[in-house]
Amino acid sequence: MSLRAVVIGCGHYLPERVVENKEFEATLDTNDEWIRSRSGIERRHFAAEGETTSNMATSAATAALNDAGLAADDVDAIIVATSTPDLTFPSAATMVQAELGMTRGFAFDVQAVCAGFVYALSNANALIISGQAKRVLVIGAETFSRIMDWTDRSTCVLFGDGAGALLLEAQEGAGSPADRGILSTDLNSDGRYRDLLYVDGGVSTGTTGYLRMQGNQVFRHAVSKLAATATTAMERAGVSASEIDWIVPHQANIRIIQGTAKKLDLPMEQVVVTVQDHGNTSAASIPLALSVGRNRGQIKQGDLIVTEAIGGGLAWGAVVLRW
Incomplete structure (x- = not known):
């Protein structure tokens, strides 16, 4: 027998405001067809004025708790994966802890940009x-809408805001790949590539800064590194690609998603895709896709899932779990 971290609840939250591609046409030299053809994105959600990362995280966490039929004080720990916390400190996780009314346990943030949720799961x-x-x-x-340079058409059309949550519980397993729960994790980073994707602000500059990205270089690294970490x-x-029911990838770009699936020799029919509706929500994208995929009836209990992501750092990784 061995302990497994089993998913017992999931939920998500998306801000009310939906921004279609055509909204950018008034201020940028771009159009709907250009954005769709290069990214697969059709729309995204932006947080309302005063709506914060911790607010959205709390809404997603509440949905996951309700899904599991549990209360906040049934939880021992909260981990929030985010690169856009409300404040430099304290952590967004402690704010969620307070908003949920959880008076025990501990809470902390994990920062690995788009790979953040994989790191948090691990x-x-x-x-x-x-x-x-x-x-x-x-x-x-994430509230990536707050770190966009609205004059840079190569980045500002790609990102969105939102939150997703999973509630994990310790359960006894047989120690075999047939167990429910997290079966394996793989984490990687290489700081030599920091200049490919970063925010040019922080404590050292005294500004919040804007996201900067060398898109072609990130794409080049993404497909090979995502396929390798998933493998x-x-x-x-102890599982093979032929046993996988679903890939639930970080939703950055449809071409990266397609390229990774092809390298893993898995058809797109077995990939949960939400990028068209959410854009790139960074650390929120995987839990959002898991929750939406479950709600669509794609993901069912017992399904074998591989989820992978790459983000600034560069940081990347994968998790294999049985739902």
């Missing part, structure tokens, strides 16, 4: 299998 898994926590809320939440995670889990 941390939650480690807490659970080491016996440090029985139940962990893992949340991805490593599957090997560690």
